[in-house]
Amino acid sequence: MERSLTEGGSTRVALLIAYDGRLFSGWQIQPLDRTIQGTVEDRLASLLGGSIRITGAGRTDAGVSAWGQIAHFDLPESVTIPVDRLGRILNQELPPEVRILGSRRVDPGFHARYSALQKIYKYSFRWLPGTLSRHPADNPISSCLHPPFDLERARSASRLFVGTHDFRHFSVVSSCPENPTRTISGIFWEKTTEGLSFWISGPGFLHRMVRMIGGFLRDVGQGTREEGELAPMLKAGSTKASFRPVSPLPPEGLALVRVLYGANDPFDPRSQT
Numbered sequence: 001m002e003r004s005l006t007e008g009g010s011t012r013v014a015l016l017i018a019y020d021g022r023l024f025s026g027w028q029i030q031p032l033d034r035t036i037q038g039t040v041e042d043r044l045a046s047l048l049g050g051s052i053r054i055t056g057a058g059r060t061d062a063g064v065s066a067w068g069q070i071a072h073f074d075l076p077e078s079v080t081i082p083v084d085r086l087g088r089i090l091n092q093e094l095p096p097e098v099r100i101l102g103s104r105r106v107d108p109g110f111h112a113r114y115s116a117l118q119k120i121y122k123y124s125f126r127w128l129p130g131t132l133s134r135h136p137a138d139n140p141i142s143s144c145l146h147p148p149f150d151l152e153r154a155r156s157a158s159r160l161f162v163g164t165h166d167f168r169h170f171s172v173v174s175s176c177p178e179n180p181t182r183t184i185s186g187i188f189w190e191k192t193t194e195g196l197s198f199w200i201s202g203p204g205f206l207h208r209m210v211r212m213i214g215g216f217l218r219d220v221g222q223g224t225r226e227e228g229e230l231a232p233m234l235k236a237g238s239t240k241a242s243f244r245p246v247s248p249l250p251p252e253g254l255a256l257v258r259v260l261y262g263a264n265d266p267f268d269p270r271s272q273t
Contacts, residue, residue, distance in 0.1 A: 063251030
């Protein structure tokens with residue numbers, strides 16, 4: 001029988017994790033699929049000699065990457081490995097697609113998910129002719145965008161998302177919670193050498209919400225949807241049958257950039273690369 005290490009005294013540890021999500025079936029552990037949580041837990045179990053459960057700040061979907069995922073777990077007091085060296089040791093065992101960027105001792109009350117104040121995501125587009133779906137020099141975290149694209153239209157529609165709204169039409173029906181109200185703190189568009197990126201932040205997001213907001217904004221920019229469609233869709237209690245469905249952006253262009261915890265942040269966001 002596998003030995004549990006959670007009994008007795010322990011130290012809570014926070015991890016700063018980066019990963020290429022294209023090679024995984026999302027963050028959350030699954031019995032038959034390769035996931036980020038499962039991969040890190042397996043390596044921790046091998047290193048520490050017993051099962052360890054880690055808790056992430058959010059459950060990124062299959063194909064979605066991260067530059068700054070935060071997770072926590074409880075390290076038994078019997079383990080003599082210094083906490084600040086734990087990440088470097090784990091990286092020797094983890095596959096190259098997953099890297100621990102930092103490990104810190106935190107207060108016992110710290111919780112990677114429930115202590116989070118803001119999450120920041122970035123979606124990256126690469127300009128491509130309409131005849132192509134890939135570029136041979138693709139950035140691992142990007143997806144294609146075919147011109148023409150009206151950036152000012154996309155920016156105008158973005159402003160309507162900011163604030164607190166009912167986002168039931170920007171999530172998956174089967175996993176949408178009873179209360180689908182969420183808050184968007186800001187959306188920012190950035191021109192890059194290869195194409196465009198948009199940044200979005202908020203305290204928390206529904207399943208596929210970021211990709212579906214991005215899909216709506218892409219369609220507005222390409223002229224296949226109108227900004228005027230949005231206000232009724234964000235109205236509390238509106239029915240799904242009343243609106244044209246929103247197509248989510250492909251997962252490979254999305255990355256969780258950072259999770260912020262304010263004064264209790266275990267990792268200084270200014271030092272994160």
